[in-house]
Amino acid sequence: MLSKTPLGAPIWADANTPDLARDLDFYMRLFKWSSFGTGEEFGDYTELCLGSTVSVARAVGGLAPNPPGNPDAVSAWGVAFHVADCFRAAADAEKLGAQIISHPVRVGDDLVYAALKDPDGGAFGLFEPMSERVGFMAHGEPGSAVWFEYVYDGAPVEAMQFYSELLNWSVKTPEDDEPSHDAPYVGLWTHGHLTGGSVEFGGARMAIGPEVRMKPHWLVCFGTDSVDLTAAKAVDLGGRVAVAPVDDPGGRMAVLVSPTGAHFTIMSSKPMD
Template sequence: MPTAIPLGAPIWADANTPDLARDLDFYMRLFKWSSFDTGEEFGHYTELCLGSTVSVARAVGGLAPNPPGDANALSAWGVAFHVADCFQAAADAEKLGATMVSHPVRVGDDLVYAAMKDPDGGAFGLFEPMSEHVGFTAFDEPGAAVWFEYVYDGAPVEAMQFYSELLNWSLKVPESDDPPHDDAPYVELWTHETHLLTSATVEFGGARMALGPEVKMQPHWLVCFGTDSVDLTAAKAVDYGGRVAVAPVDDPGGRMAVLVSPTGAHFTIMSSKKQGNEG
C-alpha cells in the first residue's frame, strides 16, 4: 500500500477558490505554508506544504482554481477519504444513497478520485492513492490538519451511519459523564488501523448537530488545522482579510475557533485535539 494512512481515514483536504492569488496570500501568511503549482496540465492545482523547498516540503492540502464555467463559486474546504478501489467505493456509495458529482478519474500516475455527496447532501471525496507521494505527509501538528468534523442539522449518529457502512468506521457516542461538546449531540469517529498481527481503532474526527447560523448551511465537513495559539491566529486571519465565524472558545478537545477565508471557505483552528487508541 503506497501510504500509511489507514483505509477509511481522511487522506486529503483541499479548497476550490475563485481567486487563487488572494487565497494563497491569506493561507501562506496565516499558517506559514509554502505552495507548489502543478502547472497548466492540472489546471494550476496548487499543493500547500510545511517547508519551503521541494526536498523538505510536507503536504497539508491543496487549492484548486474554480473552473471557467463556475469561476465565481464561493470557496469551500473538502475532505477525501482513503479507499482501496475508487470505482468500487463510488458504486457502493451510490447503493447506500450517495450522489456521484464526478465519476472516478485517474489523475496522472498518482491517484484515482471521485467527488460525491452523501445522502444528506454533504460533499466528500473518495481517494485511491497509487503513489507514495500523495496524501497528507504532515498531520497532527501546528499548520497541518488535526481533526475533521461533520456539521449536520439533525442527529449526528444517523448521518454517520452512511459513512460507517461505506468506510468501515466505528461510531462512539460519548458517555454521559464525559464533558459536553458544545452542549450539542455528538458522535466520535474512529477508523481501523492494522500493523502485522495487531489492530487498533484511531479517532480522527467527530460529527455534531449544527448550531446557530450553521442550521441554515448545507451539511458539511470542517477541516481543523492546528495552531500554537488559537486567539493569535484568529486575530491574524482578520488582519489578512478573513473573518471569525465562531470566536475562540474552550472545547473538550482544546481551544478552537471557526474562521472564514477571504473567498468564503469555513475552516477550524484548534490548539489540540482529542486522540486515542482502543485495542
C-alpha cells in the same frame, strides 16, 4: 499499503477558490505554508506544504482554481477519504444513497479520485493512492490538519450511518464521564491502522447557531499553537471569525472564514494517533 493513512480515514483536504492568488497569500501568511503549483496540465492545482523547499516540504492540503464553467463559486474546503478501490467504493456509495458528482478519474500516476455528495447533501471525496507521494505528509501538528468534523442539522448518529457502512467506521457516543458538548455529538473511529489498532480522527455534531442555515458539510480543523492569535491574524489578513475562540472538550477552537468564503476550524493541536 502505499499510504500510512488508515483505510477509511481522511487522506486529503483541499479547497476550490475563485481567486487563487488572494487565497494563497492568505493561507501562506496565516499558517506559514509554502506552495507548489502543478501547472496548466492539472488545472493550476496548487499543493500547500509545511517546509519551504521541495526536499523538505510536507503536504498538508491543496487549492484548486474554480473551473471555467463556474468561476465565481464560493470557496469551500473538502475532505477525501482513503479507499483501496475508488471505482468500487464509488459504486458502493451510490447504492447507499450518495450522488456521484464526478466519477472516478485517474490523476496522472498518483491517484484515483471521485467527488460525491452523501445522502444528506454533504460533499466528500474518495481517494485511492497509487503512489507514496500523495496524501497528507504532515498531520496532527501546528499548521496541518488535526481533526475533521461533520456539521449537520439533525441527529449526527443518523447522518454517520452512511459513512460507517461505506468506510467501516465506528460511530461512538460520548461516555457519561466525558466532558459534555454544546450539541449532540458522536466520535468517529476508523480501523486498520498500521499499528493494528483503531484511530479517532474526527466527530459529527448537530449544527448550532448560524450553522443551521448551512448545508451539511465537513469542516477541516488545522492545528495552531495559539487559537486566539491565529484568529486575530486571519482578520488582519482579510478573513473573518465565524465562531470566536472557545474552549471545547477537544481543546480551544475557533471557526474562521477565508477572504473568498471558505469555512475552516483552528484548534489547539489534537494529534491523530
